[in-house]
Amino acid sequence: xxxxxxxxxxxxxxxxxxxxxxxxxxxxxxxxxxxxxxxxxxxxxxxxxxxxxxxxxxxxxxxxxxxxxxxxxxxxxxxxxxxxxxxxxxxxxxxxxxxxxxxxxxxxxxxxxxxxxxxxxxxxxxxxxxxxxxxxxxxxxxxxxxxxxxxxxxxxxxxxxxxxxxxxxxxxxxxxxxxxxxxxxxxxxxxxxxxxxxxxxxxxxxxxxxxxxxxxxxxxxxxxxxxxxxxxxxxxxxxxxxxxxxxxxxxxxxxxxxxxxxxxxxxxxxxxxxxxxxxxxxxxxxxxxxxxxxxxxxxxxxxxxxxxxxxxxxxxxxxxxxxxxxxxxxxxxxxxxxxxxxxxxxxxxxxxxxxxxxxxxxxxxxxxxxxxxxxxxxxxxxxxxxxxxxxxxxxxxxxxxxxxxxxxxxxxxxxxxxxxxxxxxxxxxxxxxxxxxxxxxxxxxxxxxxxxxxxxxxxxxxxxxxxxxxxxxxxxxxxxxxxxxxxxxxxxxxxxxxxxxxxxxxxxxxxxxxxxxxxxxxxxxxxxxxxxxxxxxxxxxxxxxxxxxxxxxxxxxxxxxxxxxxxxxxxxxxxxxxxxxxxxxx
RNA sequence: GGACCCGUAGCUCAGCUGGAUAGAGCGCUGCCCUCCGAAGGCAGAGGUCGUACGUUCGAAUCGUAUCGGGUCCGCCA
Numbered sequence: 001x002x003x004x005x006x007x008x009x010x011x012x013x014x015x016x017x018x019x020x021x022x023x024x025x026x027x028x029x030x031x032x033x034x035x036x037x038x039x040x041x042x043x044x045x046x047x048x049x050x051x052x053x054x055x056x057x058x059x060x061x062x063x064x065x066x067x068x069x070x071x072x073x074x075x076x077x078x079x080x081x082x083x084x085x086x087x088x089x090x091x092x093x094x095x096x097x098x099x100x101x102x103x104x105x106x107x108x109x110x111x112x113x114x115x116x117x118x119x120x121x122x123x124x125x126x127x128x129x130x131x132x133x134x135x136x137x138x139x140x141x142x143x144x145x146x147x148x149x150x151x152x153x154x155x156x157x158x159x160x161x162x163x164x165x166x167x168x169x170x171x172x173x174x175x176x177x178x179x180x181x182x183x184x185x186x187x188x189x190x191x192x193x194x195x196x197x198x199x200x201x202x203x204x205x206x207x208x209x210x211x212x213x214x215x216x217x218x219x220x221x222x223x224x225x226x227x228x229x230x231x232x233x234x235x236x237x238x239x240x241x242x243x244x245x246x247x248x249x250x251x252x253x254x255x256x257x258x259x260x261x262x263x264x265x266x267x268x269x270x271x272x273x274x275x276x277x278x279x280x281x282x283x284x285x286x287x288x289x290x291x292x293x294x295x296x297x298x299x300x301x302x303x304x305x306x307x308x309x310x311x312x313x314x315x316x317x318x319x320x321x322x323x324x325x326x327x328x329x330x331x332x333x334x335x336x337x338x339x340x341x342x343x344x345x346x347x348x349x350x351x352x353x354x355x356x357x358x359x360x361x362x363x364x365x366x367x368x369x370x371x372x373x374x375x376x377x378x379x380x381x382x383x384x385x386x387x388x389x390x391x392x393x394x395x396x397x398x399x400x401x402x403x404x405x406x407x408x409x410x411x412x413x414x415x416x417x418x419x420x421x422x423x424x425x426x427x428x429x430x431x432x433x434x435x436x437x438x439x440x441x442x443x444x445x446x447x448x449x450x451x452x453x454x455x456x457x458x459x460x461x462x463x464x465x466x467x468x469x470x471x472x473x474x475x476x477x478x479x480x481x482x483x484x485x486x487x488x489x490x491x492x493x494x495x496x497x498x499x500x501x502x503x504x505x506x507x508x509x510x511x512x513x514x515x516x517x518x519x520x521x522x523x524x525x526x527x528x529x530x531x532x533x534x535x536x537x538x539x540x541x542x543x544x545x546x547x548x549x550x551x552x553x554x555x556x557x558x559x560x561x562x563x564x565x566x567x568x569x570x571x572x573x574x575x576x577x578x579x580x581x582x583x584x585x586x
Numbered sequence: 587g588g589a590c591c592c593g594u595a596g597c598u599c600a601g602c603u604g605g606a607u608a609g610a611g612c613g614c615u616g617c618c619c620u621c622c623g624a625a626g627g628c629a630g631a632g633g634u635c636g637u638a639c640g641u642u643c644g645a646a647u648c649g650u651a652u653c654g655g656g657u658c659c660g661c662c663a
Contacts, residue, residue, distance in 0.1 A: 086606040169663055293659055294587035324661035331663050359590045360658045445625040461623050510602055
């Protein structure tokens with residue numbers, strides 16, 4: 001349960017009551033009223049801005065409203081003090097027992113602690129990775145993959161119904177190039193010498209493997225065939241082969257997709273015509289000529305009439321072309337159909353996780369989504385900034401032209417999947433991120449992965465010690481919840497740790513609503529820091545240690561606390577897709 | 587020329603969708619220490635939140651302008 005929501009409900013009842021009594025005007029807009037933990041703990045446990053927010057509407061001074069609230073809030077169970085502070089905040093303190101009860105809640109709930117129903121089952125479709133099937137995933141794809149996957153898990157935990165989707169760009173010029181590039185390697189595999197891969201072709205070594213498999217399946221049957229025959233066959237073979245590799249790489253990263261949508265299948269189904277017709281029906285299509293982009297001079301610019309979508313009516317900067325000069329659809333047109341398809345399959349909230357180079361694409365896609373769903377669907381685009389790969393502070397050299405790029409698989413093999421997943425969430429998605437192979441595997445406080453895992457492992461270490469000391473005892477969470485005398489948890493550090501854990505459901509809800517999975521990583525870091533701090537207390541002050549032979553009752557209470565910490569950490573790591581470890585071995 | 591993202595402590599970054607005296611880690615300074623399980627601990631200094639207006643009871647957060655860095659810009663996907 002979310003304690004803050006509970007008090008928000010209580011507050012709402014009080015406000016309604018005051019309105020009914022005529023002490024406040026009826027019909028106040030309460031949408032901006034919040035109940036939050038104050039930033040500064042010395043202000044209390046809970047704080048509400050109600051008096052400030054309502055003052056203007058009610059035509060009263062903030063303090064007058066605050067006085068009304070104080071009188072009522074004092075009557076609530078669990079509230080030990082209420083005071084007015086600053087410009088009109090109302091700060092509450094709750095009894096320590098109220099907080100201690102959260103430990104019991106956590107033990108009983110296990111890793112489902114923090115689960116919420118704010119999502120109310122709203123269907124969300126989240127599309128991520130969606131790399132072109134022209135080569136294996138490389139390191140840069142890791143970020144989008146992790147951000148998308150963690151966001152999906154976060155939304156599920158917050159009560160949304162989530163579809164994890166991958167859009168296969170298997171139509172268009174790039175897969176044609178793939179087909180030709182594969183053909184080149186195919187001829188090579190059959191004995192021809194290829195001095196150099198021509199410019200514009202994919203030079204990667206991986207196509208040699210694809211070609212070898214093709215030879216195994218088809219022998220030399222394509223050597224003398226016309227291009228019109230070999231191209232579609234070889235192209236499709238290559239796409240299929242590469243897609244298998246991509247799926248394996250995603251699996252290695254722990255990313256599970258429910259749906260792979262093919263662009264080509266979408267086109268074949270007539271979905272693009274369908275979407276196009278819908279835009280025509282809304283009078284959003286016209287033939288027009290675009291202005292050339294200023295400042296940047298395309299060499300071969302000449303004004304041409306094009307089939308344009310009125311994106312400017314929905315906040316975009318210019319209207320966007322839907323057809324190429326040869327009459328085929330632009331990528332954008334296909335993508336409109338794809339987004340409509342996702343909407344029609346039941347998701348009104350669409351999320352695209354995209355790379356930094358797609359930043360300029362967002363407005364038009366949002367415009368199109370609004371248009372084609374009649375305003376019923378919304379699109380949020382999460383743009384992932386670049387990842388800089390470093391080795392001890394030195395940039396890792398990569399050359400796309402030479403085909404020497406670091407693959408996702410390389411990264412996973414080097415540092416492990418959990419490290420990749422955690423590090424990718426240690427920055428906001430729209431902030432560039434440095435990934436240093438040396439630092440991310442370091443066992444030190446500088447490394448957040450280690451720091452958080454270490455906290456979890458420490459919890460289990462203490463529990464193992466307790467078990468070893470008394471093998472007959474049952475330290476299961478249910479038993480601890482039922483038997484621990486939580487009132488013995490009196491130290492300020494212990495209560496602070498409990499309050500931090502009580503915040504977990506709030507973190508889930510706010511992070512889910514903001515579509516920001518990185519907040520989980522930061523929260524876990526804070527929680528780990530609080531736990532390590534408590535541990536360190538025991539160094540100087542032996543009465544603060546967890547295991548106290550002379551005081552079994554307090555020991556049990558502390559074991560309950562520690563178990564709760566490990567549960568919350570495991571719950572958070574679960575959202576991130578990271579396996580919590582119970583032991584660290586160098 | 588335009589669009590989007592970023593600009594917060596010496597460095598790397600948070601900042602809970604507008605709240606109270608802006609936080610953390612590293613680095614720096616000064617003490618302490620060798621531990622139930624292995625990153626040593628504690629304390630301190632350090633910021634006109636790029637700049638200027640504006641909206642608001644209240645702005646790092648919203649708006650406008652401007653400077654600096656990045657990404658991108660008609661039939662590539």
